[in-house]
């Protein structure tokens with residue numbers, strides 16, 4: 186237990202701040218527009234900031250989690266662009282290839298990811314396999330030196346924008362559920378792939394994710410990562426990266442959003458004519474949120490301290506659960522502050538958009554119910570219910 | 575003795591409304607068709623004259639004024655069905671607009687409004703930008719309904735200016751930002767002549783309960799059908815308990831609405847308290863049930879390919895129509911405790 190800010194960290198923060206202030210786009214650009222996200226990644230690459238926590242031998246900067254956190258904090262401070270559609274490449278696929286990929290796979294993909302030249306998506310969930318991911322049925326049958334893939338994936342974020350996909354398929358039909366799965370690199374431009382963008386509730390033109398259909402798609406066996414039928418284990422490694430530091434940028438960003446909301450509430454209070462009692466309710470909720478976001482930050486520091494020498498444990502489920510539900514309360518206060526204005530969908534930075542966009546926080550990446558199951562069973566040791574992933 | 579169960583006679587009109595809506599305006603009408611983007615504005619307009627001809631807009635209006643001559647109970651029961659089937663919110667414009675016109679002695683207007691051939695939009699005034707409002711479902715409307723604590727009125731839409739189409743989160747709505755005329759609405763009925771604002775809140779509350787029951791049923795049906803881990807997700811307590819909470823909240827809200835409608839019918843001294851409580855609890859229930867319903871659907875609930883999002887957005891709209899939750903809370907605490 187100590188606060189110890191080294192000169193190195195101080196210098197790193199100053200360097201990051203200077204660079205970001207000079208390079209962050211002055212006008213906000215919508216995320217999940219392929220060109221916006223890849224251009225920002227290229228800017229990071231050219232400035233030497235791409236993959237800052239990736240090992241040096243794989244093109245990164247090899248920085249420890251403490252400095253990664255400083256980098257994220259500085260990014261949040263100046264509203265730097267989010268990963269957007271680069272998220273899977275940077276947070277999932279790249280790190281997974283680093284620990285489980287072959288030399289060839291790394292040599293081909295890692296530089297393209299760092300330069301913002303290739304967009305990845307995650308093809309895990311299926312219409313019939315959501316929370317129960319291990320029940321997936323999209324199959325890959327070996328034919329010579331290829332896998333022939335048939336089936337469908339759904340909720341694939343940026344599936345309609347991506348070049349590559351981390352795809353989980355069943356390659357052994359006879360093995361038990363988790364045993365017959367492989368993690369493969371799928372070229373999204375392959376013949377036999379069809380992608381249907383799915384409209385979401387956050388706006389008529391907001392297609393965040395897609396359904397992907399595979400009809401005799403041929404994938405070279407050299408694209409298997411971490412060994413055939415070993416995909417469940419590789420997928421656990423992939424999730425480890427997400428659960429470790431993957432959500433920190435979003436958490437820090439929301440702290441900024443909360444502070445903006447407090448300003449908005451104070452400003453509107455002057456002309457609203459609401460009673461003190463009512464203002465008291467808004468104030469109560471905002472103050473509680475401030476404390477809760479402080480706690481989220483503390484939880485994050487704590488888990489980084491704990492994991493300095495290892496991979497994150499299941500307490501990441503607690504951070505995820507606490508953060509996603511706090512986020513939904515935050516966006517809800519905004520709605521109440523706005524009054525009838527909340528019915529207008531003005532732009533993608535609007536409060537209403539933020540409110541609608543917060544709904545999947547308790548669904549994606551393991552629903553809040555599944556997180557509660559994990560906390561109950563893996564942390565508290567309560568008797569197991571139906572087996573979560 | 576207080577009897578809080580509608581009689582079969584009182585339920586008859588709502589049953590007719592429900593069977594019409596089920597046959598002619600099923601919820602699935604709001605699904606995007608084929609490759610069409612989910613901009614599905616105004617799909618209900620085609621049915622308006624038919625609904626008018628069936629008397630749906632005049633259930634609670636006296637016969638000598640052109641209405642069906644039933645009471646506030648029948649009208650409230652019907653609005654629960656309008657909510658359940660996500661009928662366009664301009665149904666409030668038609669029903670309350672006819673009442674305003676009738677009370678203001680504009681028999682010439684009443685007939686067209688009740689027949690559904692003179693559509694009435696809704697105005698949501700913007701307190702942070704005085705003199706302006708959102709016009710909801712009003713592009714083809716000659717009149718727009720507005721109300722506040724003091725009374726209710728109809729604004730001639732020809733007198734609105736700076737009309738600017740905007741995008742609403744509720745893609746079923748026509749939505750525009752407008753400047754209101756400087757003068758008072760030409761047709762205005764003060765609340766002491768007829769407490770139309772209170773009736774508006776009551777009808778909104780009934781619609782909100784309809785929404786809450788709609789999401790309850792949607793969740794229960796989905797939880798029985800959707801399987802994960804080889805079992806219906808409704809067998810998991812997380813989901814089962816959420817459904818149970820949805821049902822319990824909806825039951826409480828509906829009971830309070832019946833109590834409020836009785837207070838309205840009998841004009842009891844605590845009528846303001848009861849109606850305020852009814853809209854407050856109905857709004858809270860509708861929003862919470864809509865949120866829970868999305869969660870129960872998993873990723874499907876986040877798409878605009880199922881109805882879950884419509885229920886959420888409609889709940890928020892009805893919160894803002896008439897008295898919103900924040901003002902209702904203030905009002906409820908200002909009221910004396912109801913007599914035993």
Ligand SMILES: Cc1cc2nc3c(=O)[nH]c(=O)nc-3n(C[C@H](O)[C@H](O)[C@H](O)COP(=O)(O)OP(=O)(O)OC[C@H]3O[C@@H](n4cnc5c(N)ncnc54)[C@H](O)[C@@H]3O)c2cc1C
Pocket residue numbers: 306307308309310311314315316317339340341342343393394545548549550551552553554555558571573800801802803807810811812813869870871872873874876
């Ligand atoms: C915005 C968004 C982006 C996504 N991006 C991707 C992506 O890029 N790639 C990808 O592969 N997937 C992605 N997903 C899918 C996500 O992983 C799944 O939505 C999630 O795993 C839940 O599965 P489901 O949607 O099928 O819901 P279901 O599993 O069908 O769950 C339905 C309901 O049942 C509950 N439930 C299920 N099982 C249990 C249980 N055992 N105990 C208690 N409650 C339970 C759930 O909590 C939920 O409320 C994304 C989802 C969203 C919303």
